[in-house]
Amino acid sequence: MFEGRRQILLLFFIIIGLVFIGKLFFLQVIDDSYEKAADNNAIRKIIQIPFRGEVYDRHNKLIVYNTPVYDLYITPRKAHVRDTLQFCQLFGITRAYFDSTCKQAKAYSRVKPFLFLKHLSKEDFARVQDAMVDFPGFTFTTTAFRTYQSKAFSNALGYVAEINSNSLQTQKDDYYRQGDYVGVSGIESFYEEDLRGQRGVKYRMVNSNGVEKGDFKEGRLDIQPIAGKNLYTGVDIGLQEYADSLMQHKVGSVVAIEPASGEILTMVSAPSYDPSLLAGRNFSKYYQDLALDPMKPLLNRPPSAYYRPGSTFKLIQALVGLQLGIITPSSVFTHAGAPVKCHSHNTSHNDLHNAIQWSCNPYFYHAFRKILYEDTQGNTYERSAQGLQRWSELVANFGFGRKLGVDLGNEKKGILPNVEYYNKVYKGENTWKFSNIYSLSIGEGELVVNPLKMANVAAIIANRGWYVPPHLVKAIGDNKVVDPFYKTPVSVGIDAKHFGVVIEGMKDAVLHGTVGGDGKIPDIVMCGKTGTSQNAKGEDHSVFIAFAPKDNPKIAIAVFVENAGFGGFAAAPIASLIIEKYLKGKVDRKAVEEKFMNKSYLPNVLSVTGLRPSKTKKDTLK
């Protein structure tokens, strides 16, 4: 009876078996999400963040380093505080804080460490360390803050901050995680990959309560952290501080370069900020203030501000004319027929030397006209285009309209107007001619530069025709690795013989020309050129570029002071003081020094921008 029912039952069992096998095939073979879930489950990745590299100045003075701070963690199950009062006194916390944090920790987990107190200083740590034997279940972990030896170098150095969500999503190699610190600007950002070192990873096995159960695969997969590389800069931190002090109460930039090496000796952006504000637990509080400050203390002006070069550009105009063979040192142009005025000088023999010494506008108007029109064919439109083409090719060699490649992320190209540029502006070929663009002759018009570029121009003239791309960092790491880019001289395509007359003109501009008495250094031969940069914001910017000494130059400099008027007034004396300080190690002209340290051009800046300095902003301005 009912023998057939065995077959029905067997069929039922087989179907169930097959359903199980099918489901298991899906779970184990097809769907791999469970494997990943399992790895996250049982293996805890412990990230070990190495110390960030330190930064040194050109004399191996430490300027940026790390200060360890200590975070206190509590593991509720192991924690035992016999004397709560003593504990609270030791750490300077209230009983209420103690109770509420313990409660939070217990609510989080009884077996996992919970952050109890953040950022204890080294001194606090040393003080409490011995007492900790009485308080089992408390552990410390070390993190570090960036610490700055000087307040004067903040803009070029940049700062370190928690990575923002945007950078987190757009990062290429998927290195950073939420909450990681990353260099945000300056060389902290540019050399991020060298400075950060290599994060270590430790794999520990944990059970379902999060309690560690030993190394995963005996630690074979662990990666040891590698400390960040130190940066050795060419910056003279003493000079930097001096330049910074001269730039107080002013808006502007100072860039000084060692001409032979391209090493940046000083890079000041004014106004600046105290870098320690952005290192540490109050980052967000201070960052808000600084970012909203209308004086833009976070902006690093030397590589990124926009200025017209003004009369300092006449030096390039002269060199281009000489190289093209269109003018010679003895070429003479009168004041007549020029729409631009000469300010005041003897015109009896207005040759090139004289024109540079006195910054003669009509001279360079005529010279530029000759550069455009001589040896060119066709009507004035066609000839202007041909002339501007050869002109812009040579000017571009000085770094105009392109990046020099400084080791900062925010370098701006500036503008060098060329034929295409004007064709675009005037909407078509042969629609413009010299009379439309003559402002270029004296460094106004559409030319846009930044202070770094002009300091490099001073270095090019000091070197008589070449430069090494300017850079802040001269060597990386203990092996002192150097990027060959910052070792290779670049020629600007102007023969060295043409520089003599220009340099002589610059020398006399300082001694008996446009530079006033405050800009003269008694025992140093400085070659300089003033500039007055017109701008839409109001009072002209004061510009000065120079190098010294005349023979075997050691320093090339560009100083921009916003809304300070004629170049000889503010920029030249400040540049002379910095050069004196660098070459002599001290400044003898105490009266000049004091005058310009205290001199404020801020009222001009504020009146043109319509700003009133507010109380809270005052302390961020220096």
Add this chain to the structure above:
Amino acid sequence: MSNQNQLVSKVDWITVSLYALFVLAGWMNIYSAVYNPETHLWIFDAKFYDSNAGKQLIWIGTSLLLIICIFAIDFRFFEAFAPIIYASFIGLLILVPFLGVTINGSHSWFKFGSITIQPAEFAKTATALLLAKYINEPQVNLSKWKNQWIAATIIGLPMILIIASNETGSALVFASFLIMLYREGLPGEYPGLFVGTVTIFVSALLLSPWTILATLIVITGIIIALSPIYIQRLKQTYIKAALFIVGIMFMVFLVDLAVNKVLKEHQRNRIKVLIDPSFDPRGLGYQVTQSKIAIGSGGFWGKGYLQGTQTKFDFVPEQSTDFIFCTIGEEHGFFGVMVVILLFVAFLWRLMYLADQQRSRFARAYGYGVVGILFFHFLVNIGMTIGLMPIMGIPLPFFSYGGSSLWSFTILLFIFLKLDSHRSDMLSR
């Protein structure tokens, strides 16, 4: 001596080998589940016997003693004493609420020194024996109401007592006697109804009422379309179809009502977790999720013996008892679990084959009882580890850790093998 030799030749060694294989494989996986490389102990270490693997070794040893005892007892004893055995376990089940202790939230254990025994595990065997004895009565015909009621009472009594001690999972195992009764002539409607009810219940939980309605309409439509023309022309056909659909939808509604209103919170949650493990990933869903992670992470070939990370570090709760299948899945992969499932189905097939060889209806019915109980455990245990069944704390026979469980399955199986070895001595009725 000749008796002994006869016995050896008459025992079904295929079943015994599979049993030994399961128990050994189970022990190896229990060993792996509790294995800790840092505090690794060897079998000769006394402390080893504090661990689950060590204790299981004791249970295996004592099981061998039980097997010898069973074979030493006269085969007629089991049929003759079935009522007494049954009555004693009913008595124990009644006493448990008063004398028992609570382990893992279940007040169903007796404690003798350090040994704990769960009478519910053994009540299955007792019930199988009595039920088989009753079916063996010549006048019993399972298509008759009266006989069905008596059979239902034999099954229902221990079931109710077990539910009373909060062991719903173990109680549900008694539903497996449907397989025995079905084989012995219970009309097919009963298991059919049972399977149908379960299907409706599960669909009501997993699917929306509209999906069920749509599916029903499509299915009845197809059936009518495939029917002979004259049936299609009858008005009655459509009335019946409509009544069928309305009836089932009413049951779906009842299930919803029952789940949301009648069931207690923890029971409802167990069911909800089955539908959506992420419903409570740290609580009830945790077990299912972790179990699936452990099994799923095994891949095709597994992580290798003692290499599992999930089961070892307590991610899967009850890993050596109810969730031993996870360890197999994680360390031996799809290949390993497939072998286990295939061998288990083969094992059931062998038992059914042996049962059908019996001359006595008692032995045959008992054999199907064994098959039913083992199958039910197999179905629910593996089903719950892979998220196809709600979590009911019932072990995987022979594999899971636990003295009560291993002893009871050993007794259950070897009584049948004892009966089988005497099948030529039995009277055929």
